Amino acid sequence: MELYNFFRSSASFRVRIALQLKGLAYDYKPVSLVKNEHLTPGYGALNVARLVPLLKDGDTSVSQSLAIIEYLDETVPEPPLLPADALGRARVRSLALDIACEIHPLNNLRVLRYLVGPLKVAEDDKNTWYRHWVETGLAVVEQRLAAAPSRYCHGDTPTLADCVLVPQIFNAQRFDCGLDHVPQVMRVFEACMAHEAFQRAQPSACPDAS
Amino acid sequence: MELYNFFRSSASFRVRIALQLKGLAYDYKPVSLVKNEHLTPGYGALNVARLVPLLKDGDTSVSQSLAIIEYLDETVPEPPLLPADALGRARVRSLALDIACEIHPLNNLRVLRYLVGPLKVAEDDKNTWYRHWVETGLAVVEQRLAAAPSRYCHGDTPTLADCVLVPQIFNAQRFDCGLDHVPQVMRVFEACMAHEAFQRAQPSACPDAS
Numbered sequence: 550m551e552l553y554n555f556f557r558s559s560a561s562f563r564v565r566i567a568l569q570l571k572g573l574a575y576d577y578k579p580v581s582l583v584k585n586e587h588l589t590p591g592y593g594a595l596n597v598a599r600l601v602p603l604l605k606d607g608d609t610s611v612s613q614s615l616a617i618i619e620y621l622d623e624t625v626p627e628p629p630l631l632p633a634d635a636l637g638r639a640r641v642r643s644l645a646l647d648i649a650c651e652i653h654p655l656n657n658l659r660v661l662r663y664l665v666g667p668l669k670v671a672e673d674d675k676n677t678w679y680r681h682w683v684e685t686g687l688a689v690v691e692q693r694l695a696a697a698p699s700r701y702c703h704g705d706t707p708t709l710a711d712c713v714l715v716p717q718i719f720n721a722q723r724f725d726c727g728l729d730h731v732p733q734v735m736r737v738f739e740a741c742m743a744h745e746a747f748q749r750a751q752p753s754a755c756p757d758a759s
Numbered sequence: 760m761e762l763y764n765f766f767r768s769s770a771s772f773r774v775r776i777a778l779q780l781k782g783l784a785y786d787y788k789p790v791s792l793v794k795n796e797h798l799t800p801g802y803g804a805l806n807v808a809r810l811v812p813l814l815k816d817g818d819t820s821v822s823q824s825l826a827i828i829e830y831l832d833e834t835v836p837e838p839p840l841l842p843a844d845a846l847g848r849a850r851v852r853s854l855a856l857d858i859a860c861e862i863h864p865l866n867n868l869r870v871l872r873y874l875v876g877p878l879k880v881a882e883d884d885k886n887t888w889y890r891h892w893v894e895t896g897l898a899v900v901e902q903r904l905a906a907a908p909s910r911y912c913h914g915d916t917p918t919l920a921d922c923v924l925v926p927q928i929f930n931a932q933r934f935d936c937g938l939d940h941v942p943q944v945m946r947v948f949e950a951c952m953a954h955e956a957f958q959r960a961q962p963s964a965c966p967d968a969s
Contacts, residue, residue, distance in 0.1 A: 597902040647822075
């Protein structure tokens with residue numbers, strides 16, 4: 550398998566965690582978002598959305614980080630990244646989507662570029678925007694984790710929700726977001742970072758880290 | 760089952776389509792986003808994220824539209840809303856996420872309110888922002904559908920991807936987005952709207968429609 554990704558892309562980081570949790574070897578194919586390598590015709594031929602990550606598995610490829618992780622979980626079932634029961638799976642997916650739909654899309658590179666470009670938003674206002682969605686979005690996750698606390702987001706083993714939570718915290722720390730209001734979130738984050746799969750997948754461990 | 764939702768919310772519309780496709784009866788619980796009913800303490804007690812839709816099923820509840828649809832598909836398998844093969848499921852989920860993560864989060868009500876509120880973005884610029892993400896996002900979906908055309912987004916029966924696509928087109932039409940560049944998308948949209956489940960779920964058919 551080949552993973553087209555970028556060390557600092559949090560959607561890429563999600564999939565790297567899942568691959569590490571599954572113990573799957575893969576070829577790391579760096580695509581620099583800073584150098585706009587994702588916008589080249591070569592990458593566009595691989596992924597029409599021109600987003601990372603993209604998983605190539607033989608002749609086929611899968612885009613969208615959550616779809617990739619579900620695909621990995623279906624094709625390599627052990628260890629499972631979703632609980633055995635439908636309600637548990639719903640909770641894990643819902644927590645993952647609380648971040649993947651409500652926080653991250655508002656703060657990715659192309660959106661920040663649109664704010665300061667066409668909308669001429671000042672740098673300070675852009676950073677306030679960033680922190681607003683992170684801090685309010687994580688407050689929701691905090692309440693949900695506090696309502697049913699466990700070592701990881703859901704239960705005693707890492708799931709899809711943890712794959713999505715951890716990269717969001719890396720982003721939050723990089724942009725100086727307030728995190729004092731989310732102690733349960735940070736407790737789960739620390740539990741994840743004590744797990745070697747999360748350590749190995751983190752941006753600083755990537756071959757294209759700079 | 761009870762569905763807390765709003766007739767014009769496209770995330771709500773996705774779940775209504777899934778419920779109709781499954782032939783499931785449910786109590787329609789209107790939550791007006793325009794009247795800020797989702798921000799009341801009463802609704803907050805049901806859903807800490809204060810977003811619609813929310814599915815209540817007995818003592819339990821599920822939030823996030825895609826998680827709800829996966830939950831429905833697991834608990835009421837017929838007719839399936841995901842293909843039988845892992846690669847097909849990955850494609851359907853990825854298409855759904857191309858809309859649910861790349862288009863819709865940028866255009867929902869709270870984001871538009873933040874643009875014109877704190878960021879003081881002019882009405883025209885807000886509408887350009889809206890159309891930008893719809894038009895560029897649907898162009899990606901168009902290329903993906905054109906690469907493997909079928910009656911619906913994937914195959915001859917509606918899937919999760921169609922549940923997500925159709926509400927996005929309703930939004931696009933409401934905000935006068937360009938759609939001439941996405942003929943495959945519109946062909947699939949027409950096929951869906953010829954299906955009575957989509958007809959029954961549409962905003963104008965809802966009890967709270969205004």
